[in-house]
Amino acid sequence: MSEYISIKNLSVRFGSVEALKNVDLEIPRNQITTVFGPANSGKTVLMRAINRMIELSPTLQRSGDITINGESIFRPEVDVAVLRRRVSMVFALPTPLPMSIYENVIYGLRLMGEKNREKLDAQVEYGLEAAALWNEVRNRLHDPALSLSGGQQQRLCLARSLALDPDILLLDAPTAALDPISTAQIEETMIELKSRYTIILVPHNFHQGARVADRAAFFLGGECIEVGTVSQIFTAPRDSRTEDYVSGRFG
């Protein structure tokens, strides 16, 4: 197993709230790693740490490190904008921008200064195709993104990330607001995408994690309790707290 993302002794506080406590976690390349646990267990904060979105909070205090390919993402010479394109995030609630479908997908590319129409068109098709949305919107790319249904909006957000050709996808409960059919479509997409991307998934519920992921990490109260393959974590957890959670005794 080759570690790709390494989280080393990471602690995060917002003011007096301790969100992550001494987290150590290794994430291998081209696999889906699911980070699961009850509410307020630090899953989202962990995701937001990997693309440095946590830094939007003025009360942040952080110690420890995250490396990608052996290099710390907190080095002063790292351009946060570049990092966030390599490590692209899809949020729990669809967040289309108030512009057309097409403009949404190329938003990140535009920011990078890409002006070549053919390149943009190609990336729009690639992103929408990969997110399983192309067939539904190919004839109305210039309609407002907010006219799409919730499930379509979420796949649009996924397409928007994929169009940037990132290395890592952070999916923070991407199906939380979706119906079962859209959920199934997104799950299928995730499995198809893992050959090209390294995916970290906060699942909508831990069953989803069990369905799509290769590895699983159980979080509780800001601590990483246990990491392992999906089958080990969900069938033979070593820690009693993991066992309580996956067997439905709390959460």
Place this chain on the structure above:
Amino acid sequence: MSERLIRAILLTTALLSLISLAVITFFIFQAGVPLIGQVGIAPFIGGTVWNPTGDPKSFGILPMLLGSLYLTVGALIVGVPLGVAVAVFMAELAPRRMAQIMRPAIQLLAGIPSVIYGFVGLTLLAPFVREYLGGPGLSVLTSAIVLGIMIMPNVISISEDAIRAVPNSYREGSLALGATQWQTIWGVVLPAARSGILASVILGMGRALGETMAVIMMIGNALQVPLSPLDSATTLTSNIGLELAYASGQHREALFATGVVLFVLIMALNLIARAVSQQQTN
């Protein structure tokens, strides 16, 4: 019984405000429209000579109309970019404490009587303009700068509300795609807030068009079509304010007719403001 009484009182007060609007409208139109009929709309609005007491009499309001329009546009050029910039700063960038201090200060700016603004413009800005830019100092430019500052509080508070109302998910979505904070503000937040910002601009426009006292003090009140921002001019409102006290007969009617023009302009702006602010983004 008392429930019904309270209902009746509230209904009456509500009706009173409607009735006063109707009375004002009727009164102004009744007093002003006949003169427009006698003179004709085109000579009234397009005429360049205003000589209501001379022989022959002449009622052309074009100089004041243009004065009002130039001044309003000038005030918007000064006030809107500054106001929107302050609103962006307060809503997006300023630490909470700082915004909490700035907000009442800006409200105070809105509460200063216009005669004080006029006084400051007259004694501080006009000599400065005369000295360094030329002209008489009492000019369209001087008035536009001061009026721009006067409309800023309106622009700031309404724009700030509009910017704060933009869902945070837009900002996060944009930042997560590698946008800088500035790219996010310019490319996502401002477009999403545009209907509110536009409404603030139109309300500011109404204020600039209607301001009388400060303008009388600063614009020089010269009955001429201003050819440069440094020229003196006069406006629809300042002309009414200055002449109504001694006007009689047709002169008085002509001032009311000027009021009709002003009234129509302001009504139109208000309708546009309502339409714009009700229009959904997208």
